[in-house]
Amino acid sequence: MTEDQQPVPAPATDPWKGFRGVMAGTLILEAITVLLALPVVSAVGGGLRWWSVLFLAGLAVLMILGAGVQKRPWAIGFNLALQIPLLVGGFIHLSILIIGVVFAAVWLFILFLRADVKKRMDAGLLPSQRMAS
Numbered sequence: 001m002t003e004d005q006q007p008v009p010a011p012a013t014d015p016w017k018g019f020r021g022v023m024a025g026t027l028i029l030e031a032i033t034v035l036l037a038l039p040v041v042s043a044v045g046g047g048l049r050w051w052s053v054l055f056l057a058g059l060a061v062l063m064i065l066g067a068g069v070q071k072r073p074w075a076i077g078f079n080l081a082l083q084i085p086l087l088v089g090g091f092i093h094l095s096i097l098i099i100g101v102v103f104a105a106v107w108l109f110i111l112f113l114r115a116d117v118k119k120r121m122d123a124g125l126l127p128s129q130r131m132a133s
Contacts, residue, residue, distance in 0.1 A: 001027075001088055006014065011034060013128050014128065015117055015126060015128075019114065019117060020070040020071060021070075022110065023067075023070050023075065023076075023079060023110060024067040024068070024070045025067075026079075026103075026106060026110065027063045027064070027066050027067040027079065027082075027101075028064065028104050030063050030099075031060040031061075031063035032060075032065045033099055033103070034056055034059055034060045034086070034096075034099065035056070035057070035060045037093075037096055038053065038057075039055055040058075040093070040095050041093045044093075044095075045092070045093035046058070050093045054096070056096070057088065059082070059086060059089070062082060063082060063106050066082060067078060068080055079088070080107060083100060083103060086100035087100035087104065088100075089100070098133045
């Protein structure tokens with residue numbers, strides 16, 4: 001750092017707290033969507049089998065539980081890993097694959113937003129950082 005550069009002030013509020021809320025909310029919405037797919041698969045997908053109900057309900061439970069661990073450093077990896085079985089769920093019915101593709105795109109967008117917030121925070125461009133100076 002040269003003499004004319006000032007240190008970047010820390011944000012007055014934690015930007016990651018709101019971001020963790022977005023990720024937890026996304027997982028809850030994803031779990032609800034997966035559970036709402038059960039009647040769809042039952043009606044138009046040729047019926048439900050015990051293993052398809054177990055697979056979808058178990059995945060939804062993991063998503064709900066995952067919403068509570070968003071403070072952990074491995075939370076992003078866990079969230080992304082949950083998208084893999086959802087995409088594989090396309091073997092149950094095409095609608096599950098479509099849900100998987102939509103939510104995979106949502107999580108990619110969340111990763112983009114995360115990188116943008118980090119870049120802005122490092123540059124001192126967050127509104128709470130500018131107010132402090």
